[in-house]
Amino acid sequence: MRVGELSKRSGVAVPTIKYYLREGLLPAGVLTSPNQAHYDDEHLRRLRLVRALVDVGGLSIATVREVLAAIDTRDESLHNKLGAVQEAISQPSTGELDPLAVADVQAFFARHGQTECIDVTESNVTLMLAAALSSARSIGHDRIHELLDPYLEGLKIIAKADLEYVIQHTSPDDVIEAMVVGTLIGDTVLKAVRRLAHAEVSRGVLSGSPDSDLPN
Amino acid sequence: MRVGELSKRSGVAVPTIKYYLREGLLPAGVLTSPNQAHYDDEHLRRLRLVRALVDVGGLSIATVREVLAAIDTRDESLHNKLGAVQEAISQPSTGELDPLAVADVQAFFARHGQTECIDVTESNVTLMLAAALSSARSIGHDRIHELLDPYLEGLKIIAKADLEYVIQHTSPDDVIEAMVVGTLIGDTVLKAVRRLAHAEVSRGVLSGSPDSDLPN
Incomplete structure (x- = not known):
């Protein structure tokens, strides 16, 4: 695909794509004529990952470059790559x-x-x-x-669901992008659902008669 | 106790206490002489709550005033008061x-x-x-x-521990202060422990041989 279609399919503006290319966050396309390059699905995946790191993760361009270098290291297991990205975010x-x-x-x-x-x-x-x-x-x-042990117990259930969400993606870039999005947007989802769970548990203990398991 | 001891026991500076008094966030002490007032444990509790709402919760003085009004409403159950504070934070x-x-x-x-x-x-x-x-x-x-249901399942364990932490406090002000601190500082504790649980679950699934249930 050309840069225009890459922009359309990724939702990232062409000038931003060109900036990422200059900064080395996105590998160059294959030149099909002196001023036209061709991009493939690998570019689209990498672009989605860069956007998640920058927009959702709030990382600087320099940190994104380090994260991508960790991801592109051949000898690392996916587990170690996920660990490196987790530290960065x-x-x-x-x-x-x-x-x-x-x-x-x-x-x-x-x-x-x-x-x-x-x-x-x-x-x-x-x-x-x-x-x-x-x-x-x-x-x-x-x-x-004293809350750490019950937190870990509840979070094991949550982390298992998180990992299942992440590994349903197939390419390593997509797995890592899903981890970034799932971790960071998931933090907010978790905050909100925790408050709903508080209201439910509090209603059961402090005001009796729980007839639904979520607050009215 | 005098204002100096109230300051010492709460860790809040005297000028800040006087500011809270002027803003009506703290009830006036009992005058023991024209320029000396006496404060009791209720003042100390209220001061701790105000500090938690302002420093940990990041609430404006106007919002703190609203929250305190909700707490001081006689007819509300503790459950409803906790709900009002939860909304504010x-x-x-x-x-x-x-x-x-x-x-x-x-x-x-x-x-x-x-x-x-x-x-x-x-x-x-x-x-x-x-x-x-x-x-x-x-x-x-x-x-x-799709993550919401497993999140709720894990969070019920967590919310139960949270509520047990909160209700071990006795006065309503202390219960609400513990809820504010537990909810907001707890959000960060939860974020960190979630990442530890991710690393553990990922190690089990993506790189085999979990010999401890936390990452090395």
């Missing part, structure tokens, strides 16, 4: 870490079979967790860590 | 709604015993959900709604 937190919150995270990992003591600063995800627990402790909530 | 989304995404939300409610068709714009929470599904559809992900 998980914002590291900036607040100060409370040593007690760091210990809470380490104890959580220890309870779940992690034998060596983890360094929470080694991953954006553990850093996010330690920062949230630190922030709770700073305002006197020092028992939020 | 759930940011309404601004994106355009896709009618298909709205139908997805309505179908979800219908599957869970809601017999009348709901108006998604009536609550910030359903609006948040419809907006997230609309945003996914706008980039070609029209099957995210």
